[in-house]
Amino acid sequence: MRRVGRFLARYWVMAVGLAVLAYMAAPVVVVLLLSFNQPANRSTTFLLDDGIHWTLNNWTDICGGSETICPALSTSIQVGLISTLIATVLGTLIAFALVRHRFFGRGASNVLIFLPMATPEIVMGSSLLALFVSAGVPTGFGTIVIAHVMFCISFVVVTVKARLAGMDPRLQEAAMDLYATPFATFRQVTLPLVMPGIVAAALLSFSLSFDDYIITTFNSGNVVTFPLFVWGANQRGIPPQVNAIASAMFLIAFVFVAIGQIRNARRARRAATS
C-alpha cells in the first residue's frame, strides 16, 4: 500500500497530464470511429448510441455525400493556398524588419502585430463586413482571401520572428567578412537558416485559413468553404463523408509532422555523433 502511495506521489503529475491529453484526443478518436460508421440517417451522423455499423463507404465514396462537399473542399484549399502565399511573404518581410532593424516605431509595430491575435474573431469578421457593406464591395472569394491574409499575417510574423531571433548573427558577419555581397549572404546564409521558420509559418497559416469559420461566414457571400459546408449541413443533416474528410485531414497532417520530427531527431543524432 505504501509503495502504491509513493508511486502515485511520484507520478501523479504525469498521470493527470496524460489524462488531460486523453481528453484532448477523445474527439479526434471519435471522428476516426465515425468515419467508419454507417449512420441510419443524416440526423444520426454524430451518434454512436447503438454501436458502430462498420462500413468503408464514407472513405471509398468520399465526394458522394453531397454535390457540394468536394467543391467546398476545393474552394477551401484554393483559399488556403492563396492566402498562405500572400500572408507568408508579407509576414516574413515584417519579421525581418522587426528583428534585424532598430527604427523609430518598432515598439508600436510590435503592438500592432499583436492586436489581431487579441481581437475576437467575431469582431474582426463583423467589422470587415461593415467595411465591405459601406464601401459597396460585394463579398465572395476575393473578400474571403482578404480576410484570411489579414488574420494570418500576425501568426506568420510571430513564428518567423522566433526563428530569426534565435539565429546567430555572427554567421552573417562571417559571410560578409568572406566578401559575400549582401544579396549572396541573404540567399546562401540567412534564407536557408530561416527557412524552417518560414515553412512552419506557412503550414500554420494554411491550417488557420483552412479551418476558419467565424470570419469567413461574414465575408463569404455565396461562396462555400468546407467549414461553411459543415455548418450549413448541420442544420439539415450532415453526410457521414464529412468524418472521412476530417479524418483524412488529420492523418495527412500527422504524417507531415511525423516526418518533420523524425528528420529533426536524425539531424540531432548526427550532430551529436560528429
Next chain:
Amino acid sequence: MSTVLATSAGSGTAYEPPPEPVAGGRRRRWLPYALLLPGFAWLGLFFAAPMVSLFTTSLYDPSGSEETGYQLTWAFGNYWDALDLYHEQFLRSLLYAFIATVACLILGYPLAYAIAVKGGRWKNLMLVGVIAPFFTSFLVRTLAWKTILSDHWIVVGGLKRVFALGDDFHLINTEFSVIAGLTYNFLPFMVLPLYASLEKLDPRLLEAANDLYATPWRTFRQVTLPLSLPGVVSGTLMTFIPAAGDYINAELLGNPKTTMIGNVVQSRFLTIHDYPLAAALSFVLMAGILIMVLIYVRRAGTDEVV
C-alpha cells in the same frame, strides 16, 4: 516544434533585443519601413479601417435598412439598445468564458508541467499530442462532443449507472456541454504558453528549494508558480478572449437558453441585417473584453503581456 510554440506563446515571450547591426553594412534608414509597408498596409486597410467602419456603423440611424440606406446620425442610443436587449447574453458570455478559462488553467497546468519538467524523452511526442487536435476541423471536433455526451452513449450511460441517476440526467445541450466544449477547444492555447514558460524554469531552483527543506507544495507556490506567471497570464488571455467571442460551441452543443453574445451578433448581422445594432454589440463585446483584460493584467502585474 519550437516555432509552433512560439506562435501560441506569442504574447508571453519577451522580445529579445535586436542584434547589433550586421558588420560592414551602413544600414539604409528606409529599409525597415519598406519591409513593413506591404504587410502594414494590408493590416491598415483590412484590420484597422474596418474597426473605424464598425464604429461608424454602430452610430447609424437604427431605422435605416439596406434598401433605404443608412445615415450617420451619431445614434448612441444603439449602444443603449444593445445593452438593454442583450445584457443577459453579454454576462453569460463573460461567465462561460471565465469558467472555461479557469477549467483550462486547472487542466492545462499539470499537463504543461508534466511535459516541461517530467517529459524527458517523451516531451516532443506529448507536444504533438497537444497540437494534434488542430490537424483536423474545429467544427467536426466540436460536433464529435455530441457523440461523446449523447444521452445513450457510454459516457452518460456509465455515469447514470455509477451514480444511479434518473432518466432526466443529460449532458448534451446544457450549460455543461457548452462550457466543456469551450474548455476543450481553447485548452491548447493555455497549454502552449504555460509550457513555454515552464520550459525555461531552471531545475536547479527546484533542487535548491528541496535542499532547503521546502515541502513540494511550498516549492510550487513560492518558486514554480511565480516563475511561470507570464505563461499563466498569456495563456489566460489566449483562452479568455476567443472564448468570450465564440458562438460555435453555444450553437452546436447548447440550447436556446445558452445563447452567447456571438450568436446574437451573427444573427443580427447575417440573418436580420440589422447592421447598426449588430455593430454596437460587437463594439461592446470588444470593450468588455478589453476592460476585463486591463484589470486582469494590472492585478497580475506583468508588463510582459504585449
